[in-house]
Amino acid sequence: MIGTIIGDVVGSIYESKNRNTPSVFDEWFPKVRECRFTDDSVLTIAVADAIMQTEKKKDDKHFERFFKESLIDNFHYHSRQRSCSFEYRFLDWLIRRETRPYNSKDNGSAMRVSPIAYTSKTMEDVLDMAKLSAQVTHNNHKAIKGAQAVAAAIFFARTGHGKEEIRRFIEERFYKLSFTLDEIRPIYKYDISCNNSIPQAIVAFLEASDFEEAINNAISLGGGTLASIAGSIAGAYYPIPEYLRDKVLTYLTSEQTDIVLQFEKQYVCHFPFCRRELLSETLYWNA
Template sequence: MLGALAGDIAGSIYEWHNVKSKDVPLFTEKCFFTDDSVLTVALADTLLTGTPYVENLQTFCDLYPTAGYGGRFMIWAQSKNPEPYNSWGNGAAMRISPAGWAFDDLDTVLKKAAEFTAVTHNHPEGIKGGQATAAAIFLARTGRTKAEIRKYVETSFGYDMSCHIDEIRPTYKFTESSQETVPQAIRAFLDATDFEDALRNAISLGGDSDTIACITGGIAESFYGGVPAWIEEKVYSILDARLGAITKQFTEKYCPK
């Protein structure tokens, strides 16, 4: 989970100022947390407290109204009777990482990922993106190799994972679709040498940089056994007290080093 927040924060300054290079500052004084982090922490809080997820999403949106939510999500979050809006966007995959940590078998991870995704993104592509992200995290944290993770994602979700990140980068453009974000984010992880390199891969694609890096970071954390200490320190220095406290509580319970 902390890796997802790190990706969001690192990518925050590049979403509207895309770069096509890995040789960029990973964190600057202008970095900030976005809705990706806020809603990831909302799910973590649900898993810690049992608060209904829909209630938590609305509560956290109200607590952080300027975090950068999509228009349809804002309407949903402010509704008295929120119903799923058939979205195939990447907004559910970006917030799903806690589900990959909190459950002890893959079937449950897939079931819960679908459940948490479908409260808003009940389109098949939206659900697939949430499940693929959570499954990759679970497989990574339970010792599967990158080759095994890639094969599972390709066979279970039908994503084309054949192109190396260097082949994707030149023509990749901004998109908010799950089907054109999740495979690329997973590939950024697969082609990385370590956690930091995974974030750099994700950011270098351009596009929806904070969300791509958020998804990549969540998987990379689980595969590499955590987040480098200097990045962890940077993340907690940018999160506010509420988000930081929930993140620490979730990490201590579900993400032991």
């Protein structure tokens, strides 16, 4: 899930701003003091925390209830970070201490879903868990579809599948991807709906030749959340430069960093179908 956080932090200074430039990383270090983590990282870490807290209950017949309750508790707990802003309907949900969903169809369900893909062993599990993770707030079918599509793409990337397989699965089950970034960049406007952001983030990954290019592609369309989603998929497919990983972790609180590292230790480094094992003769590693 570190790819999500990197996309979030690097994209934070470009949120909703199209950047049709060769590389945002050329500008990133001079502007590094302006970067920050946002709600994308906060809620992704909350999902990871909920997964770890309910791991021992996975075989319980009431697991779905336990997991949803843990998600709600962790969303409220981790969102006490007032150094970042939240989407207004989610913020209202927090302030009211709500436990009921509010039928959102926005991409908040997808931006936080990446940990799900590392803890599920089958595509059926991935889709079921992604649905559960969305439903606690984003119970609209469009938001559920968005979360499932991103989780599925990450799972395929993690398990050694190629880009054409990923594209085919997404197009058969979720979204049409029959466009290029060059075609849509002049006319694309920042959009938080799943239907008008998830396909674009997935194509940003599909057109990339490495992790950094996936982030660049997403930011060229409009910044942070697109970069978070593209980064979540690219981080499962490509090696992540250590300088990025190390630098981005310094933006998090010590508690957040501990959760990220514990999650990686517990799930990412021991993933049963690890891409590193499947492609042992390549330069891929799993971060």
